Amino acid sequence: MSFTVLCQDGGSRARGGELGTRHGTVATPVFLPVASKGTVKTLSSADVTELGFGMLLANTYHLYLQPGLAVIEKAGGLHRFMAWDGAILTDSGGYQVFSLASLRKVDEEGVTFRSHIDGSEHRLTPELAVAFQETLGSDIAMVLDECPPFDGRRDAIEAACERTLRWAERCLKAKKRADQDLFAIVQGAGFADLRRHSAEQLAALDFPGYAIGGLSLGEPKAATLAAIEATVPFLPAGRPRYLMGVGSPEDLVEGVARGIDIFDCALPTRVARNGSLFTATGRVNIRNAGFGQDMRPVEPGCDCPTCRSYSAAYLHHLFDARELLAYRLATVHNLFFVNRLMREMRQAIVAGDFAAFRKEFLGRYRTTDEPVRLAQKRKWLRKAASGPEDT
């Protein structure tokens, strides 16, 4: 893997770059759609390519449980199993073990958990997390980290940071594949000094890339942004920075402004399946009665495959009739929207217009009220913990 920063915004930490992988080069900042179980929900791999994505995220936890790693190994790896020629980043499974699995027991060696599907008992250690991801054959793998709740006590957060560091060292030692890169994960919740310390200690281990973990867990948006700001300055400038699990349009803009290169999030696809579609002025819900008679595209002027062919009224009808095509057309629109947003940000950084772009976008884009957003997020986290859809 190679990473090159090609240009740096003058008025913010935003930067444009190129991430080279054995499955192609990806322009950054970049958003990765989430293919939890080997498919971006509702989409074929060809669809994802046609939408312009060159890299996606897959969840080791989900694939380990279903269909199981032996099947994917027999297929010749995840790229071949899911017919995806682009790059793949896999997570370690840790986040899902901490958020979805039940009867979780963490010790210094690793974590024992029960499958949320059938209750069977499994073990995950730093060494196994690396081995699992090497079997999947992703281009970028993540270390196993301990991901504590954002509102945990300081001593618990500090202990999680220390353990995450020790586990990161063990992951590095366990690594065998030369054609896969391993990224570290910074923890520290909302404690700026712990974030800095975690970043500096991991930076000393010289990982090819660094993620910011432990965010997007139901904390206020201001706290998310503060944690990013407390971390980024202490990561090596020449290495890619990956903000895990963040991906609403406004968060992507704020993350890029703070120096993030890579994002992944299931939000654009999850809300799409509920009929919530991104537009330049904010989210709209296509199920609202008003759309039933609206013969314009859901976002007039949008060049996505959905808006190019179909009216808001048609989409409204498909949702109303629970036609399976509804979920795909909505997913296509939201992913196209996010990918276009990333491209526009890259172009603005290159052109030296990022500050103006950011101001204009955030001025236009009506975000969900903070109390409503937090209530939705916490509701979803609870629902995910009791029977997940995607994460």
Next chain:
Amino acid sequence: MSFTVLCQDGGSRARGGELGTRHGTVATPVFLPVASKGTVKTLSSADVTELGFGMLLANTYHLYLQPGLAVIEKAGGLHRFMAWDGAILTDSGGYQVFSLASLRKVDEEGVTFRSHIDGSEHRLTPELAVAFQETLGSDIAMVLDECPPFDGRRDAIEAACERTLRWAERCLKAKKRADQDLFAIVQGAGFADLRRHSAEQLAALDFPGYAIGGLSLGEPKAATLAAIEATVPFLPAGRPRYLMGVGSPEDLVEGVARGIDIFDCALPTRVARNGSLFTATGRVNIRNAGFGQDMRPVEPGCDCPTCRSYSAAYLHHLFDARELLAYRLATVHNLFFVNRLMREMRQAIVAGDFAAFRKEFLGRYRTTDEPVRLAQKRKWLRKAASGPEDT
């Protein structure tokens, strides 16, 4: 509309032809995928085009109830509403009124029924059936017919035939659009003399095309084929013959051999969503455990988009995980299979090889046991009547 018989098989009634519509020319014999509510379930219109189809069927009853004809009229007709540039054949709504709606009251004027969705009361007459389909703007519309149960008493079947004739005359009179063609429907259940009489009387009215109705209602396969044989010889040779609601691979071959030009059926798409996939040797169910480790395509050698990219193991995994992509990939395979079968039959007719093709296909293709098939069909008809999915 124009219809030309281009070649006639020497050893059977099979024939190859061309059906010209205002939305393109379609080679016959042809199979129409079913877009009940304005989408072939799981597929976009672009997908249907890419699979090679130039014509599809939509259900007036479903579209009348949801989203309602006013919405489709506002969109500029069904072609524009569903972004489909090919030809459309609409049914009259009669079949669904007779099979799905509740509290049905038939009189000479028409039929009063309650919506299966919300219980609201509606009226369908021959004149309204024509007006509804003219609003939809289909290329080919169907007359309103009375569709009695296959096992009805002779006097009831005879009365239904007579009423179907009177309603066909009223439909002809009610017709206003010059750019839409109206097909008649032959009834008569399993009574050969009633089929002949119905065919001859309707033929005298000089319709541009003729359908065989009242079949595929749970009767034995031999009875279906006998009813076709009792009808076809009495239909005008120069007009297209349409067998409604028939579409298993073996039935398509037997129908073509008996002189049918047009078929429609939801079976290939419906069984696909249950994991049942067509192969040269018969149906297989991808959910069977054996496929979980099978890295070959579900039908080795198949050139469909699903088999070109994905293994049986991947499809098995998607069904196991209830991923929405599963239903689309299976639908794509089955429709590709059926479309290829129709093309191969056309080529065989042209080449003078149809008898050999038919013998070889039916020798290879293991059909579902008749008792099992009838039990499945009747179960599905009951399910459809209590809360339909597609028809």
